[in-house]
Amino acid sequence: MAAFHFNPRLIKKHRSYLVPEAASACGVTSHTVYRWIKSGLTVCEDEGLTLILGRNLQPFLIQMRGRRKQRCGPGQLFCMRCNSPRVPIGRSATYRPKGATTGMLLGRCGQCGTPMFQACSLRKLIEVRLHLDVSMTNASPDIVDGSESLTNDDFPEGAN
Numbered sequence: 001m002a003a004f005h006f007n008p009r010l011i012k013k014h015r016s017y018l019v020p021e022a023a024s025a026c027g028v029t030s031h032t033v034y035r036w037i038k039s040g041l042t043v044c045e046d047e048g049l050t051l052i053l054g055r056n057l058q059p060f061l062i063q064m065r066g067r068r069k070q071r072c073g074p075g076q077l078f079c080m081r082c083n084s085p086r087v088p089i090g091r092s093a094t095y096r097p098k099g100a101t102t103g104m105l106l107g108r109c110g111q112c113g114t115p116m117f118q119a120c121s122l123r124k125l126i127e128v129r130l131h132l133d134v135s136m137t138n139a140s141p142d143i144v145d146g147s148e149s150l151t152n153d154d155f156p157e158g159a160n
């Protein structure tokens, strides 16, 4: 995957780029730009030419950069202050259910102590618990139901 370390703010909002121009402005290959187009970058067709407007390109790049940054590894939460994924203090977190199958995972950044939180499904919680010591809070009867059906799905009883 082509890493780009350039500043998306350098893209000029009011100009339009041909694919090779966009590629060189971003320091990537044209092939990469075509991949971006496939994955949702808006283009304009003008007399057979594919044009990318700076005002579309810039937010796309910012969004894509953010998406990559926010991809937390197992056992990590995203710290807004550090602006990167962090392992919580004591490798511990709290799960606060928000419904039958989803909730929030809360912890404190091991680096700076800032509270961190992110949405986490009960299904994902199983994986998180392999990496973190997760305590449950505000468990409601709904959640018990949810985790029971989850357990049944994952470990069918009587399947010898």
Ligand SMILES: [Zn+2]
Pocket (backbone or CB within 6 Å): 079, 080, 081, 082, 083, 086, 109, 110, 111, 112, 113, 114
């Ligand atoms: Zn932090």
